Amino acid sequence: MIQEKQFGEGRLPSEPSLAKLLGVSRGTIRQAMEQLSKSGLLVRKHGAGTYVNQQVLNIQTRLEEVYDFVEMIHASGHSASVVHKGLELGAPETNAAKALRLGAEDEAITTSNVFLADNVPVIYCVDVIPAHLVKHAYLSEELHGPVYTFLENRCAQRVSYNITEVRPTAADKNLSQLLACLAGSSLHLFIEIGFNSDNQPIIFSEEYYRPEFFSFKVVRKMIPSSSG
Amino acid sequence: MIQEKQFGEGRLPSEPSLAKLLGVSRGTIRQAMEQLSKSGLLVRKHGAGTYVNQQVLNIQTRLEEVYDFVEMIHASGHSASVVHKGLELGAPETNAAKALRLGAEDEAITTSNVFLADNVPVIYCVDVIPAHLVKHAYLSEELHGPVYTFLENRCAQRVSYNITEVRPTAADKNLSQLLACLAGSSLHLFIEIGFNSDNQPIIFSEEYYRPEFFSFKVVRKMIPSSSG
DNA sequence: AAGTGGTCTAGACCACACT
DNA sequence: GTGTGGTCTAGACCACTTA
DSSP states (O other): OTTSSTTTTBOOOOOOHHHHHHOHHHHHHHHHHHHHHHTTSSSEEEETEEEEEEGGGOOETTTTTTHHHHHHHTTTTTTTEEEEEEEESOOHHHHHHHHTTOOOTTOOOEEEEEETTTTTTEEEEEEEEEEEGSSSOGGGGSSSSOHHHHHHHHOOOOOEEEEEEEEEEEEHHHHHHTTTTTTTEEEEEEEEEEETTSSOOEEEEEEOTTTOOOOEEEEEEEOOOOOO | OTTTTTSSSSOOOHHHHHHHHSOOOOHHHHHHHHHHHTTEEEEETTTEEEEEGGOOOOGEEEBBBBOHHHHHHOOOOOOOOEEEEEEEEEOHHHHHHHHHHHHTOOOOEEEEEEEEEEEEEEEEEEEEGGGGOSSSSGGGGGGGOOOOOHHHHHHHOOOEEEEEEEEEEEHHHHHHTTOOOOOOOEEEEEEEEEETTTEEEEEEEEEEEOOTTEEEEEEEESSSSOOO
């Protein structure tokens, strides 16, 4: 009903009346509205009512959510493709080893890919997966591209959440070639650790984004009286 | 009880037993646990139990939350101070005007400040406030520093939420002087629009952070089976 | 099979905003 | 004062995991 703009930017019916209208209890209505409120679509005002916030519908890429690279590129109206850049089995980079809690002896698979939008390179991504997680034989082609399916099929692992550090960075010579941009131009660098539902780190990624193509936004709610 | 590590990284008592233990109903317990689960402190497993995730307690600065600059600096163990850089009343910059939905005739207050940690400049911030919001007389000194109190005291406005765009950028000559860093070095740029609870934009900010001093992290939950 | 979290109900009282 | 959202209760059934 909100999507059909039956209320526009205006006020929603009250909780009791919505409950009656939809034939459910007020608790159920509240649960749904709380979810929409947390995502920012609804704004609730104690004593006054609940209002639609069309604002946030315009946000393209929300940082709090994890997207498939290919979907992200499609969503911005481009065709997506992947170019595989390298695959290694051996001692991982120190940052990756630390994040994945690997010892000096442990090995890992390191795979790197470039994602293109309409044949323009826009994301460079390096993924590191601990070798001991791999349970089944696999073809190296399975690591040419998105790796989450590999984790599920060959490691019986599923990423439940990420902790992502967002950093600004500048393209060095290598990155400028990979992403076809000028050396020194600014890039998003996301350093991401993926955890399974047992809180074990199962994948480490470094992702470089060309900022001209992606706009990352966050809805930040105020908690105290803050300054800025 | 979680903070006192009564459960460590382990499993919490079940919902019914916690409810009995604390003398409340199960619904109340669930509501509390849902909040902690959304913030990432708890991980819930259907049919299995609820587990503590000490991981996220280590995150210093969470991007989803809005912090006072001064508090942020204190939290990282430094002493904070502010240097005022400029104050203007007049036509705002085009981006600001657009974000604040101002017409060609409308005026705005533009104030800029540098925040220091142990006397090292670490944040440069430009705030734009529509002039028509100002309801009371004020001293220009009130705009030397955090502006949220100004919004409350002189505009009777309170920011309810922000939409922040995160961008990588490089220091130009001006920024490199303001932040005492090399020209061309990478900086966080946050472009932030603050809204009141009526969804009206009331403040526009551009914030530049020296990335050596701040580490912004986000907990991103998986929704579908995604790729990366 | 037993125990866990996930969902829902029907009712109550409170805090707050409007008029 | 009336109506709104915020909180809480006591109970029920379902879906899932684990042993």
